[in-house]
Amino acid sequence: MSSSVTVAAPAKINLQLGVGAARADGFHTLATVYQAIGLYDEVTVTPAESTTLTVVGEGVDVSDVPTDSTNLALRAAALLASRAGVDDAGVSMTIHKRIPVAGGLAGGSTDAAAALVACDALWGTRTSQQDLLSLAAELGSDVPFCLVGHTAGGSGRGELVHAVEDAGSYWWVVALSDRGLSTPAVYAEFDRRHAGTQVAEPEVSADLLAALATGDTVRLGAALTNDLEAPALTLRPALADLLELGGRPPSLGALLSGSGPTCLFLAADEGDARKIRDVLRAAGTAALVAPGPVPGAHVVSSL
């Protein structure tokens, strides 16, 4: 048994987010391609008498992150403990947050995936990848992908993850907003726009898959799409100017990340990514550069 385990939890982006009709359970059918990028939270667990959570913001506002049992990372630890029959399941958990909260980058989901990996290692429960994936799916639609990372397809409500061939490595510019956007509010606006119409079944674009299979960055830039972009722009019109500014050359493509408000720009290389980042910063927008794809939640230190 370890005395402390730290897991890196990468942010996720959607290269395509195809959204279908709301299902009877309220979730929307998705056809998506995920990618994990090199922007990380870190989740550390150590054994303790009773469970506690500390959230430390590193350049991000963490005032909206709950530190009680509703935090998704603590729910993940509790779920694993109950399924694996762990008796002494108290943990002192610390999350170092660099992923903006409510930013459309799955920060809470990736913390939950990291908590599963960290507690599995701490308790020596040796849970199979298959079982971790099904626990992850119970916790949230994006959590299974956050376990596997790299580039992957997602169907169902996003929780059914499948392999996608990706021969490339990419540089992204991540433009942050100082206020989050509520995912349920963006889906509600999507529903309002489609009220009374038949929403087509979403499908992943063949062009996007071909671009990934060959690692063709220019083709990938042209194939990026997000069905939540229009509803998010209705709720936050200023994002249109941000997408336009960051999308100017040398950017190869621009899109909203998940349900927003984070915006993403694809660059040909790290140098171009820095140029786009600097243009955004000069206009007063916080922006950073991140590579992708990267592995999913993984142990970085075990003492």
Ligand code: ATP
């Ligand atoms: P999603 O698209 O999955 O909603 P997001 O990146 O837009 O993801 P998150 O950063 O996951 O949003 O935060 C959404 C809300 O989840 C927060 O406002 C917060 O109240 C709650 N939450 C619960 N646990 C966490 C966590 N570990 N980190 C961040 N937020 C959390």
